[in-house]
Amino acid sequence: MSTSTTFAPTIAEPIAIPVRDILPWAIFVGLLALLAIYFVGAEQGAISIIPGMYIHEFVHDGRHFLAFPCH
Numbered sequence: 001m002s003t004s005t006t007f008a009p010t011i012a013e014p015i016a017i018p019v020r021d022i023l024p025w026a027i028f029v030g031l032l033a034l035l036a037i038y039f040v041g042a043e044q045g046a047i048s049i050i051p052g053m054y055i056h057e058f059v060h061d062g063r064h065f066l067a068f069p070c071h
Contacts (some may be wrong), residue, residue, distance in 0.1 A: 039055055039059060040059045040062050
């Protein structure tokens with residue numbers, strides 16, 4: 001005597017995340033992105049916040065990869 005049981009596949013439903021929970025993280029990530037773009041794109045020479053060429057040399061290859069002029 002054998003019994004077989006069939007299971008209906010369950011469909012996973014997405015979880016709704018309220019915007020008020022995402023907004024602080026979106027702002028934080030946006031500010032980090034702007035800071036990264038500044039250091040890769042603008043931190044050099046006369047408009048430098050950090051004295052010297054340390055940041056420029058650190059992101060030099062990234063500048064060329066992202067098509068920022070630097071010479």
